[in-house]
Amino acid sequence: MENLSPLVPITEASHGVVIDLIYAGTNNFTGQVIYDSALCFLHPLADAGLCKAIAAAKSMGFQLKIFDAFRPQEAQEALWAVAPNPAYIADPAKGSNHTRGVALDVTLLAPDGQELDMGTPVDTMSSASHHFHATHPVSIQLNRMKLLTIMLEAGFVHHPNEWWHYQLPDARQFPLIDSHAFMRCKSAQATPA
Numbered sequence: 001m002e003n004l005s006p007l008v009p010i011t012e013a014s015h016g017v018v019i020d021l022i023y024a025g026t027n028n029f030t031g032q033v034i035y036d037s038a039l040c041f042l043h044p045l046a047d048a049g050l051c052k053a054i055a056a057a058k059s060m061g062f063q064l065k066i067f068d069a070f071r072p073q074e075a076q077e078a079l080w081a082v083a084p085n086p087a088y089i090a091d092p093a094k095g096s097n098h099t100r101g102v103a104l105d106v107t108l109l110a111p112d113g114q115e116l117d118m119g120t121p122v123d124t125m126s127s128a129s130h131h132f133h134a135t136h137p138v139s140i141q142l143n144r145m146k147l148l149t150i151m152l153e154a155g156f157v158h159h160p161n162e163w164w165h166y167q168l169p170d171a172r173q174f175p176l177i178d179s180h181a182f183m184r185c186k187s188a189q190a191t192p193a
Contacts, residue, residue, distance in 0.1 A: 006043065006101065006177050007041035007042065007043060007044075007070055007101050007177065008041060008042055008043070008044050008047040009039065009040070009041055010040040010041060010042055010047065010050065010066065010069060011040070015050065015054060016054055016058070016063070017050075017054060017063065017065065017066055018063060018064070018065040018066070018109060018113075019038070019040050019065075019066045020065060020066070020067060021035060021038045021040060021066070021067065021068060021069075022067045022068060022105075022122065022123065023035045023068060023071070023075060023079075024037065024038035025038075028123055029082070029083065029125065030078070030079065030082045030083075032078070032082075034075045034078050034079065035072075040066060040069045040070070041069060041070040041101060042069050042070060042101050042102070042104060043070075043100065043101035043102045043168075043174060043177075045102065045168060046069075046101060046102045046103070046104065046168055048155075049154045049155040049156055049168065050064075050104065050154070052153070052154035052155065053106075053150050053153075053154035053156070056150045056153055056154060057108060057150050060146065060150070061110075061111055062108040062109060062110065062111075062116075062146070062150075063108070063109040063113075064106050064107075064108065064109070064150075065106060065107050065108070065109050065115065066104060066105070066106050067105040067106065067107070067123075067164060068098060068104065068105040069098070069101070069103075069104045069105075070098060070099070070101040070177065071096060071098035071099050072099065073092060073095075073099050073176065073178070073179060074179065076089075076090065076092040076095075076096045076098065076099055077092045080092050085125060087125075087161055088125045088161060088162065095176045097167045097168075097171040097172070097174075099176050099177060100171060100172075100174040100175065100176055101174070101177050102167050102168040102171045102174050103165060103166065103167035103168075103171065104165075104166060104167075105122060105123075105162070105164045105165050105166075106147070106151070106164060106166065107122065107147065107164055108143070108147050108150070116143040116146070116147075117139065117140055117143055118140060118143055118144055118147070118164070119133065119136045119140040119144070119163070120163070122164045129161065129162055129164075130160060130161050130162075130163075131144060131148070131159070131160050131161070131162070131163050132144075132160075144163050147163070151166040155168065155169070156168060156169075157169050
């Protein structure tokens with residue numbers, strides 16, 4: 001039977017990644033729990049790109065860590081309510097590429113499991129988080145370039161203001177995924193086959 005789900009579940013076991021969905025806890029710029037569960041999903045085409053990125057990272061001795069992937073519309077509205085800054089948060093009235101399931105926030109882990117130093121924590125809303133911020137030392141620039149290379153070769157494009165954010169090209173061609181479809185995906189993930 002054909003899978004009609006608009007989203008593919010991403011797990012540590014199935015994908016060999018580390019998942020730390022920051023909006024499922026309070027360790028994010030809002031200081032609030034935004035997601036009611038720590039389930040991670042992506043559009044099937046984004047999942048295919050993620051699998052390529054995972055393999056590329058592994059070949060370089062790294063592992064991917066995912067901070068965010070699909071984001072429900074209600075969560076986008078909650079983030080916008082705290083920080084209505086379109087340089088970093090998509091206006092929910094226009095739609096986020098996370099809500100299309102084609103964007104993800106990631107970093108690289110070294111072989112010892114530690115995050116590579118990217119110069120700022122994820123979700124830092126300042127020029128220091130801009131991908132090519134010139135005042136960072138060479139080591140940080142190189143770490144960001146490693147992540148950029150892996151993700152670009154996997155078919156993603158980067159967000160210039162957020163070193164951690166990658167999405168499929170022409171992301172706006174993908175429809176926003178409504179809450180009903182997302183709830184069906186969550187239910188399917190929570191109910192083992």
